[in-house]
Amino acid sequence: QKEVEQDPGPLSVPEGAIVSLNCTYSNSAFQYFMWYRQYSRKGPELLMYTYSSGNKEDGRFTAQVDKSSKYISLFIRDSQPSDSATYLCAMKGTVATNKLIFGTGTLLAVQP
Amino acid sequence: GAVVSQHPSWVICKSGTSVKIECRSLDFQATTMFWYRQFPKQSLMLMATSNEGSKATYEQGVEKDKFLINHASLTLSTLTVTSAHPEDSSFYICSARGQVNTGELFFGEGSRLTVL
Numbered sequence: 080q081k082e083v084e085q086d087p088g089p090l091s092v093p094e095g096a097i098v099s100l101n102c103t104y105s106n107s108a109f110q111y112f113m114w115y116r117q118y119s120r121k122g123p124e125l126l127m128y129t130y131s132s133g134n135k136e137d138g139r140f141t142a143q144v145d146k147s148s149k150y151i152s153l154f155i156r157d158s159q160p161s162d163s164a165t166y167l168c169a170m171k172g173t174v175a176t177n178k179l180i181f182g183t184g185t186l187l188a189v190q191p
Numbered sequence: 192g193a194v195v196s197q198h199p200s201w202v203i204c205k206s207g208t209s210v211k212i213e214c215r216s217l218d219f220q221a222t223t224m225f226w227y228r229q230f231p232k233q234s235l236m237l238m239a240t241s242n243e244g245s246k247a248t249y250e251q252g253v254e255k256d257k258f259l260i261n262h263a264s265l266t267l268s269t270l271t272v273t274s275a276h277p278e279d280s281s282f283y284i285c286s287a288r289g290q291v292n293t294g295e296l297f298f299g300e301g302s303r304l305t306v307l
């Protein structure tokens with residue numbers, strides 16, 4: 080079993096839809112959770128960085144962490160064609176830990 | 192946010208040759224840089240951690256003699272793929288952490304290597 084599971088998609092939604100992206104994980108030691116956006120043939124760009132359980136909102140993006148279920152989510156409101164990209168979840172145990180464990184990424188396509 | 196630049200963004204080489212990829216932090220000093228490899232439709236896999244002025248630490252299964260890493264200054268780390276073979280074709284991405292460890296990593300744009 081992989082440490083982090085993420086549905087690779089593709090996920091296709093109409094412009095303006097609410098998008099829900101999810102990851103599950105098996106290691107209960109993970110405390111820091113990140114969402115990255117990666118456009119085709121580009122490096123990942125950090126979208127959200129959260130610690131422990133709870134919600135964090137930044138503009139149209141909301142990150143949610145449920146440590147009891149080992150489940151994290153990223154919600155995108157009012158999705159735009161420019162949101163079309165691969166979304167990667169990543170996590171680690173401590174702030175000093177170098178090694179991020181990534182999901183495989185979910186390919187999102189927002190149709191105009 | 193901090194900017195990390197990689198060069199070249201795309202390289203094609205013949206089997207058996209060596210290829211060097213540079214990773215630079217443009218507006219901050221990176222004490223630590225990381226090299227990842229990403230195969231199509233797979234997650235990023237950490238290859239090695241590079242600290243300025245010291246030897247890199249390689250992840251299990253990564254050949255240190257094949258993937259030479261040099262972190263000679265606080266703004267530059269290089270990855271050299273030696274005697275490249277077609278199975279080394281991949282997307283190589285570096286990331287950097289500032290001197291103050293906030294836990295945040297900044298990624299470069301990646302370098303796509305194709306070995307013929």
